[in-house]
Amino acid sequence: MASNYKFSNEEMAAIKAARRETKDKRADARLKALELRAEGMELSEVSQATGFHAAYVSQLVAKYRDHGLEAISGNHYGGNHRNMSFEEEAAILAPFKARAEKGELVEISEIETAYQQAVGHSIGTSQIYYVLHRHGWRKVMPRSRHPKKASEEVIETSKKLKPPSVN
Template structure:
């Protein structure tokens, strides 16, 4: 026999929430409370009716019973930096000397930055974490250019036009005009 659904005291509030719902998420959350209580549906059947998984249905239902309404602006949205090493302000503080030096023409050298970040954090960190941190602050790993920044395309074209060319017959003959074998 299935358990009796809890939250009877919230049923009236959930019915009012169905009428006042402004978004689909709010409607589904209120339905996750009302359907098991007033219609006797199981959590699985309720999930199927509202079009969510059993886990999400349970999560929405429990949140409503705790007094949290989806999309009301009081509860923070899911996502974010749950495993952050530093707060964004602390990252800026630790990177400030390196970024200032780089803005004035210096080069960011990750092996120099990594030990300082590890000392500030108090434990080792992966090299990829350092690159991700620099990327968050607008820096990237530089790759060599395809051409030199001070190259002159016009001078290169002039050189090509004026350079002597070998004919195809002179390439096949030796120094005295004899064919090489």
């Protein structure tokens, strides 16, 4: 069975100060759970007060104990993990866009190869689709046949039914 972690007065003051300073509501909720646990509340009581599962509250305490206050109060949800800026991506797509505007077919594998050479490491094909979506590209393919086109049998039958034209 795990032992209870004892919080010092300095740690409790640091947790309260961090909670006052944070503007992120998710970080505030984590700090509130840590603060309630530091004040001596049981895991089930903290769970009811914060809406977190008791096991998650225990994980928060362990994370605080191992990595400090920054592990709890920091923003763990980063964004924009792209390899390049929007302008750099546009520069890579420019020759392909010119080809597409001329009516040529542009394949994803070609764009993927150029992107990988620019980045210097391999990437997934789905990332290329995200890049194309970001730049307003859409998948346009010619139809193999019109959806309302009559079958060959109906076309032949209709040719036989037409009266000869009078000149």
